[in-house]
Amino acid sequence: MKKAIAALIAFLFFLMFVNILNSDSEEFKGIPKFGEVNLTERVSNKYISKSVSGDSGEIVYGKTENAESGSANMVTSIVVNYRSFDTLGEVTVLFLAATGVAILIGGGQRKSLAISVNPIVKISARIIATLLLAFGAYVFIHGHLTPGGGFPGGTIIAAGTLLMLVADDKKRTSKLLKILEGTMGFLYVVIGIAGLLVTGSFLKNFLPTGTMGNLFSAGLIPIIYSVIGLKVGAELSALLDDFFAEEGRK
Amino acid sequence: MIQYFSIMLIAIGIYGLLSQKNLVKLIVSLNIMELGVNIFIISIGYVADGKVPILSPIVNKSSMNFVDPLPQALVLTAIVIGVGVTALALSLVLKVKESYGTIELDEIRGDNA
Amino acid sequence: MSVISFIIGIVLVVSAIIAIEAKKLITSVVMLSLASLLAVVSFVLLKAPDVAITEASVGAGLTTAIFLLTLKRLGRRESE
Numbered sequence: 001m002k003k004a005i006a007a008l009i010a011f012l013f014f015l016m017f018v019n020i021l022n023s024d025s026e027e028f029k030g031i032p033k034f035g036e037v038n039l040t041e042r043v044s045n046k047y048i049s050k051s052v053s054g055d056s057g058e059i060v061y062g063k064t065e066n067a068e069s070g071s072a073n074m075v076t077s078i079v080v081n082y083r084s085f086d087t088l089g090e091v092t093v094l095f096l097a098a099t100g101v102a103i104l105i106g107g108g109q110r111k112s113l114a115i116s117v118n119p120i121v122k123i124s125a126r127i128i129a130t131l132l133l134a135f136g137a138y139v140f141i142h143g144h145l146t147p148g149g150g151f152p153g154g155t156i157i158a159a160g161t162l163l164m165l166v167a168d169d170k171k172r173t174s175k176l177l178k179i180l181e182g183t184m185g186f187l188y189v190v191i192g193i194a195g196l197l198v199t200g201s202f203l204k205n206f207l208p209t210g211t212m213g214n215l216f217s218a219g220l221i222p223i224i225y226s227v228i229g230l231k232v233g234a235e236l237s238a239l240l241d242d243f244f245a246e247e248g249r250k
Numbered sequence: 251m252i253q254y255f256s257i258m259l260i261a262i263g264i265y266g267l268l269s270q271k272n273l274v275k276l277i278v279s280l281n282i283m284e285l286g287v288n289i290f291i292i293s294i295g296y297v298a299d300g301k302v303p304i305l306s307p308i309v310n311k312s313s314m315n316f317v318d319p320l321p322q323a324l325v326l327t328a329i330v331i332g333v334g335v336t337a338l339a340l341s342l343v344l345k346v347k348e349s350y351g352t353i354e355l356d357e358i359r360g361d362n363a
Numbered sequence: 364m365s366v367i368s369f370i371i372g373i374v375l376v377v378s379a380i381i382a383i384e385a386k387k388l389i390t391s392v393v394m395l396s397l398a399s400l401l402a403v404v405s406f407v408l409l410k411a412p413d414v415a416i417t418e419a420s421v422g423a424g425l426t427t428a429i430f431l432l433t434l435k436r437l438g439r440r441e442s443e
Binding site for chain 2: 365368369371372373375376379380382383388391392395398399402405406408409410411412413414417418421422425426429430433434436437
């Protein structure tokens, strides 16, 4: 009976939302038809042509120099340049979540596994985890040229840590990870304040943006994405280690 | 087409939140709702025959027909917050199990006892 | 494109329903992982590779690992 009422409520919600989606009235103009978006009406148009603070002509890959934001990946230029302050808040939320997990369930010791893991598995896990760390670093350093960036890069690093923790039941992550994480969060704020002092706006880019498409371009974007990548990687690795810790024995 | 499926996912998540009694199932329902919302937000930025919003040696001019990058940036951060929220909720479930000995809402309230 | 997105959507919705209605918690978690993986495909179809790579590593990898570790600590009786 309770399930039927729940299903009815969910179905009514579905009908209501589909109705809003298909209606042509003036009240719901905010949701356009699928695929018929007019980008020139949106603020994204300025982000694509990198002309928020003045028109700079057409952007061409490999030729344009000193554009407003030198990142070839437009999503990255929004996440770390135009809306960097949002990202700082988001990193703070992630830090709070990781701290909450550590307070609630962290601190215990690991229980040893019922079976013994073969040494071949342990050593090859170590090799693969090294490759995963290198790949994670590659993803966040090239965040302004290719898909990826700090968040997936950090998660890939955490996946490497997960592999090490699964393969070896004596292994714990280092206490230095918390220090690394705190330092990186501090560094992000320091970069923001440096932008405030040099240009007058918090987290604004003050380095030359270079030629679009080069690895050493885009000013602050690769630096901030490396900071975010290391921070997210350290945070999620410590979080996974908290889930491996058993309660009770200190 | 994909918009209807994403709304269906949100509705399924609401159904799960209303009908289930296991705490882990409730967190799974929240995750499904989050998936639906993310797909919906991405889909309102889709342009027909649009290109991936990354400049490359082939797609090399900013005047080409791109999809909207702003919803993608929003969803990128929302996904990572989602994993933090999930981890915090699951650690709370572990604490509930420690205090009450069960993770069924009925038994915690004492309806069946 | 539209045929593929139709098939993906159907499987996505079915796996979400199984994830909620399954008796065992472990089935539910694995079906949630499958739903995340199909969401990755739909993100690629919607031309969002940045989001797809993040969802692939977070949704299908890390979230599933955290759920499974929680089930391990909850014990055998609760998982069934």
